[in-house]
Amino acid sequence: MVGYRLSETGTAQRPFRIESISKNIWTIEELCWFLTTHPALIDDRLISLDLTRWLTSEFGLLQTVLKMEKAYKADAGMSDFLSPLLADLDYLTPQELRRFTMKLDRMSKVPVAIRLRLKGDALLENHCFGQAIAAYREALALSYGQGKQFEADLHHNSGTASMQLLEYEEACESFAKALRLTGSEEDKETYLTALYLAKPYKRFREDALALHAGENILREIEERVREVRTMPAAPAGSREELSGTLDSLCRAYPTEAGF
Numbered sequence: 001m002v003g004y005r006l007s008e009t010g011t012a013q014r015p016f017r018i019e020s021i022s023k024n025i026w027t028i029e030e031l032c033w034f035l036t037t038h039p040a041l042i043d044d045r046l047i048s049l050d051l052t053r054w055l056t057s058e059f060g061l062l063q064t065v066l067k068m069e070k071a072y073k074a075d076a077g078m079s080d081f082l083s084p085l086l087a088d089l090d091y092l093t094p095q096e097l098r099r100f101t102m103k104l105d106r107m108s109k110v111p112v113a114i115r116l117r118l119k120g121d122a123l124l125e126n127h128c129f130g131q132a133i134a135a136y137r138e139a140l141a142l143s144y145g146q147g148k149q150f151e152a153d154l155h156h157n158s159g160t161a162s163m164q165l166l167e168y169e170e171a172c173e174s175f176a177k178a179l180r181l182t183g184s185e186e187d188k189e190t191y192l193t194a195l196y197l198a199k200p201y202k203r204f205r206e207d208a209l210a211l212h213a214g215e216n217i218l219r220e221i222e223e224r225v226r227e228v229r230t231m232p233a234a235p236a237g238s239r240e241e242l243s244g245t246l247d248s249l250c251r252a253y254p255t256e257a258g259f
Contacts, residue, residue, distance in 0.1 A: 012058035019045050020119075021126045028059060032091040035082060038126070039103055040118035047072070047081050055085070064088045079104040113142040117154060120161075129161040136161070152181040156190065168198035179211075188213060193221050 015024035018034060020041045025031045035042060049072065052065045067084035071077075079101035086092050092100060107115060120135035136158040143151050159174030175191040188211055195204045208218055 010059070012054070014054075014058065016051065016054045016058075020131065021123065021128050028055070028061075028085075028089060029091070032086060032089065036086070036092065036096075036100055038122045039100070039107060040115070040122040041126075042078055042082075042104070047078055061085075061088070077105070077108060111142070111146070113139045113146055113150075116142065117150070120154075120157060124157060124161050127164070129164045132161045133158050148181045152178040152187065155181070156187065159190075159194065163194060163197070168194070172198060185217075189217055189221065192218070193225070196221055196225055 011026050015026050016031065017023075018025055018041075020043060021038075023034075025034065035046075049069065052068050052072070055061045055068075056065050064084050067088075068081055071080040071084070074080075082104070083097065083101055086097055086100070107118070116135050116139035120132045120139060123129075123132035123135060136154045140151060140154050143154065155174045155178040159171045159178065162168075162171035162174060172191070172194050175187065175194050179187040179191045181187075192204065192208055192211070192213060195207055205218075
């Protein structure tokens with residue numbers, strides 16, 4: 001993990017485990033960075049007495065922990081549980097803390113399928129590809145009423161995660177499902193890019209012909225992949241090659257949703 005502030009409170013003798021991304025947390029600043037940067041990954045394993053016990057035993061934050069445990073016992077929600085920690089350490093300004101708590105409150109009120117979608121996107125961003133796929137599958141099972149585009153985006157991002165794991169068959173199948181739902185040129189190009197990377201060239205050309213893909217699109221795909229494959233740090237067929245080609249394909253949840 002990178003991006004968190006340097007520790008001003010010392011380092012714990014034993015870490016706190018963030019199970020969602022399989023990472024150990026050693027400092028309070030690292031914990032605060034994780035919470036504020038990835039609110040979609042805050043779950044019941046974080047909103048727990050295990051966390052308050054760790055803060056007490058490793059850092060002696062008795063007054064802060066008392067406030068957190070009061071909120072926990074009252075089942076007051078994520079924002080009330082975490083606010084004392086972020087406020088007492090002055091990690092966020094009052095305005096930043098207000099925006100963060102509002103974001104948590106909004107997230108707690110949206111349908112479970114959307115929360116799982118946001119969780120999957122955050123896991124994908126942290127290169128937790130297997131966990132991201134699992135979150136997307138859970139979201140798909142609960143996606144009734146969210147619309148075809150929502151379902152297509154779940155398949156699309158699941159396919160992106162599968163490609164990063166070099167699970168080509170699963171990736172192509174996910175991209176194909178997204179394409180069947182939308183019929184969009186974007187999904188067509190993504191599916192064909194995956195085919196070009198993962199399948200024999202003949203299969204790529206056959207599917208492109210069946211999908212009535214223009215020669216201009218095919219040349220663009222071939223040129224894009226060819227450029228990646230000629231990079232010194234990305235030998236053909238490597239995880240780096242796929243990452244460089246597909247990292248930009250993940251579809252973020254619309255910003256107008258307030259997240």
